[in-house]
Amino acid sequence: MVTKASAPGKVILLGEHAAVYGNPVLVATVDLRNYVTVEKRDDNKYLLNNVTVDVRNFEFDSTKFPELKKKWNLALSIEAIERTQKYLGEEVGLNITIESSVPVSSGMGSSASVASALVMAISKEMGYNLKKEEVAKIAWDIENLIHKKSSGVDPFAVTYGGIIRYQKGKCTRLNIKEYLEVTIGNTGIRSDTGEIVSDVMNLKKRFPEFFDKYLCIMRDIVDYGQKFLENGNIEKFGQIMNINHGLLSAIGVSSPELERLVWAARKKSLGAKLCGAGRGGIMLALGNVSEEIKEVGGQVLRTRISDNGVMVE
Template sequence: MHTRECLVSAPGKAILHGEHAVVHGKVALAVSLNLRTYLRLQSTSDAKVCINLPNIDTFLSWEITTLQPLLTGCEAQGDLKQELDADFLKRLRAFTGISDDSTDTRSMAVLAFLYMYLSVFAEAESLASITVSVWSELPTGAGLGSSAAYNVCLAAALLSARGIISSPLTTQQESARWSKEEMELINRWAFMGEKIIHGNPSGVDNAVGTWGCFLRYHEGNITPLNGVPVLRILLTNTKVPRSTKVLVSGVKDKINKFPSVMKPVLESVDAVSRTCEQILTEMSTHGPSAEHYDILEELIDINQHHLSVMGVGHSSLDTLCRITLARGLHSKLTGAGGGGCGITLLRPETDASVIQSTAEELQACGFDCWETSIGAPGVQQHSSDSLKQDILKILNSY
């Protein structure tokens, strides 16, 4: 073990523009949410490995002696492969009793942890005795990148503990980030965790969790947009369940049925994403202005109408847009739609009383609502002093 304790965090994610169209080769803009997942890794001397996930009521521990045999035939981590070790994953499923068709949050989180922990320490003289506690501000299953934030935190903490990446935090700093090369390694490991949980992820969620801020995604290529100012938002979870797979399939069916109608819609969504990218770049170069916010609000309205045309709107999202627009605020769904979450842009001059009354009315509809921001930094290491006392208390209680 190269560190006795490690405190890290990673942000959630939202899609600003381009959801659904991105599946058909168009540009999407992904953004980090300033709602974070926090992880504490502590070295112990009890010859056990413990994982505590209070958000999903999961508290497990294993004797190191029972985990060691699982490494037989496990390939060393030195050159991280792009594909999962299927045989190793099969052994982990058998060991934990998690069936091949199980996809519940708890089982997938445990599998991802064990896969990463054992792979990272495969070449060590012995498996490390550690306790890992994770707590998140992000709701699970809401399309806000909660699993990716979890995997990014796991990757950063385990790689740091093993000494594969540095501990960037100095005694004078409250938080610090790793080098570009180390961040790329964290991202690759987190992507492996995402594959365990989701099967065939795009890589966008873990990239946002690693790099943070604003990212452009187009046909598999992810490009950071540098220097864009943080934007305040209201994030609303309608709590209406939906199936991303069904919604994506529905959009595809509509495109096949009405190609001459729907293909121009996709082109228009692409233009919205590209125009927004241009405005964000201008804001990073010249600073934000009222005119910039005017355009961002118009683009939000336009894209929300596009998404309704695609068939991924919902009455709950209509309610969100109606309530916010009555106060001069502009909203759109984020993610798959059909319910789920929406974002509302807040201008710098938006009065606190307006935000409060809006949130209260949305909560009265049965929605969850947070005032937060987009463009937050990616994965970070923290000192104990830099974490809020309530968060540190939670992490230290396990």
């Protein structure tokens, strides 16, 4: 038997970075997906293929796990195999192939998407039907091991799918009446989520009182943004996006490349902001502003908001 599972990428609509400290965040999944194919073996070895990170026909066994976790292009897959099988209480050999369409290190939750799809595919191939909550929590554990301090936004978003409000391991799907058209612009610059989160934490330590006020404002941004989105007031939602971007820029997570794309998009868009950890990666704009982004050197990712989370194909 062969099992194939997939999970989507995601974009943060409002509230990134503040979520690390327990604040709410609005997040949406998109129809770019990562795919994982898993097949049980007759021995206890593993064969891994992941062309995106230059891994081809790599065979190993569990005795190599500690050593392989230190390699940047293997750590995620190894953690996913180990954590999932530990959760299930048994170890079996597997052939695993990972195919990615979600850009890596871009702010679209690529690692969480791969982790969620791996957990789903491995568990299903081994004969288990995990609930989405279980998949999300295992994927969150994997993200914490990779990024050191994960808010849980990405693994929960890509597991459940749709437009959701997330806070402290709990997510609520929003009832959005109006179709939300968006354009994603990619700077083409990879960013280090762990490093950026650490820098923001250091800022919080240096200016604790200021940062507490900052978190209060970010909470209001998410609350007002959710209200405007649910009421179909896209113009005001766009203005809230612009304010959110300004605050993210103020704490040092924007970049010249992101600013160029954001301001180009705003010539026509109701709202535009960076997405994810920042300092590269992607930005998000309301409406179709593909030409505006291309004119200033940005890469346009053609996608749309999707309701589908992790699934077995």
